Amino acid sequence: MEDMITDNQLKGISEKVFSGIRLDADDALLLYKSNDIIGIGHLADFVRRKRHGKKAFFVYNQHLNYTNVCINHCRFCAYSRSKGQPGAFTLTIEDVRKKLSDRIAEPITEIHMVGGINPELPFEYYLDLLKTIKEIRADVTIKAFTAVEIDHLAGISGLSLEKTIDILKGAGLEMIPGGGAEVLSARVRDKLFPRKIGHDRWLEVITKIHSAGLTSNATMLYGHIETLEERVKHFIRLRSLQDKTNGFTAFIPLAFHSQNTLLMDIASTTAFEDLKNIAIARLMLDNFDHIKAYWVMIGEKLAQTALAFGADDLDGTIIEEKITHMAGATSSKGLTRQKIRDMIQSAGWEAVERDSFYNEI
Ligand code: V47
Numbered sequence: 001m002e003d004m005i006t007d008n009q010l011k012g013i014s015e016k017v018f019s020g021i022r023l024d025a026d027d028a029l030l031l032y033k034s035n036d037i038i039g040i041g042h043l044a045d046f047v048r049r050k051r052h053g054k055k056a057f058f059v060y061n062q063h064l065n066y067t068n069v070c071i072n073h074c075r076f077c078a079y080s081r082s083k084g085q086p087g088a089f090t091l092t093i094e095d096v097r098k099k100l101s102d103r104i105a106e107p108i109t110e111i112h113m114v115g116g117i118n119p120e121l122p123f124e125y126y127l128d129l130l131k132t133i134k135e136i137r138a139d140v141t142i143k144a145f146t147a148v149e150i151d152h153l154a155g156i157s158g159l160s161l162e163k164t165i166d167i168l169k170g171a172g173l174e175m176i177p178g179g180g181a182e183v184l185s186a187r188v189r190d191k192l193f194p195r196k197i198g199h200d201r202w203l204e205v206i207t208k209i210h211s212a213g214l215t216s217n218a219t220m221l222y223g224h225i226e227t228l229e230e231r232v233k234h235f236i237r238l239r240s241l242q243d244k245t246n247g248f249t250a251f252i253p254l255a256f257h258s259q260n261t262l263l264m265d266i267a268s269t270t271a272f273e274d275l276k277n278i279a280i281a282r283l284m285l286d287n288f289d290h291i292k293a294y295w296v297m298i299g300e301k302l303a304q305t306a307l308a309f310g311a312d313d314l315d316g317t318i319i320e321e322k323i324t325h326m327a328g329a330t331s332s333k334g335l336t337r338q339k340i341r342d343m344i345q346s347a348g349w350e351a352v353e354r355d356s357f358y359n360e361i
Pocket residue numbers: 076077078079146176177178179180181182217218219220221252254255256257258261294315323324327
């Protein structure tokens with residue numbers, strides 16, 4: 001099997017991978033600096049098959065963005081607007097009710113709901129969002145509010161972080177998405193998202209989420225100004241937290257899209273870089289069960305290919321994706337269940353529809 005690896009520098013790493021020994025930061029850098037994409041993919045595929053065999057997962061989900069009004073002004077964001085600016089929106093509870101009711105006939109099992117940091121919305125609004133979803137679709141799992149929103153909610157509830165999470169949980173929150181991590185680095189934060197919580201607070205919020213018995217995902221926004229060392233540090237920080245809590249379900253690399261952002265001059269990531277990044281995530285995050293190839297970001301064709309480079313999940317049907325499409329994504333806005341199944345099966349994998357907790361449906 002080791003014949004697949006042509007870069008001699010990777011021999012030590014491949015021995016570690018085949019014997020189940022954890023890779024360190026230097027290994028990750030060597031992988032990033034290597035152009036042996038087939039070799040790296042082969043190692044990631046070995047780990048992926050050990051965990052999941054031929055299964056490739058997807059979920060029937062609906063995205064809901066409740067507001068794009070945001071005071072954080074992250075430089076990489078094309079989605080947010082200032083209050084009153086053309087294109088700014090905030091959904092009323094009635095709007096949310098309608099968006100859910102319009103699709104009530106579909107077998108949706110997960111609602112993915114995130115929004116900007118809009119200081120005009122009171123804490124009760126967020127509780128109403130959760131309660132409305134549960135009222136209309138009692139059986140759905142609500143995966144909502146990134147660590148950034150949870151931090152803001154603790155600020156406006158006037159309660160501790162623990163108590164705020166408890167109340168959200170009581171209103172129906174079961175899991176939180178992986179966003180807001182960006183790159184867990186003080187340098188990148190200073191340059192790109194200085195108003196948003198930093199890595200210490202992101203990790204603290206996630207720790208509290210996990211200790212409250214909720215699960216979360218983790219993301220990494222890559223392909224802008226971050227260095228390879230910063231990507232590696234990001235992995236190490238996530239892996240260390242996962243060692244402590246075991247509360248992360250999936251890791252989702254997010255390829256930066258620069259259109260309509262303040263970083264318009266940054267070129268898109270290449271397929272080569274996207275695949276390598278997914279494979280290295282699989283190899284470094286040895287305590288994460290699932291690595292998602294998020295088709296919205298990297299396109300349907302590459303997401304399908306990524307299943308052979310360490311990814312085991314394509315996320316879901318989605319419908320109405322806004323955040324990446326406002327930044328120039330050319331992927332579809334949503335996919336049918338049949339289309340996702342075909343993508344998986346035609347690449348030789350077994351398509352498994354799952355719920356948010358990876359129970360098979
Ligand atoms: O945190 C913002 C990213 C994230 C851009 O947990 C951008 O299952 C690319 O968290 N180009 C939100 N990315 C999305 C997110 C997510 C998505 C899918 C699944 C899950 C999950 C979570 O979107 C933000 C930010 O990192 N983002 N702007 C952009 N221009």
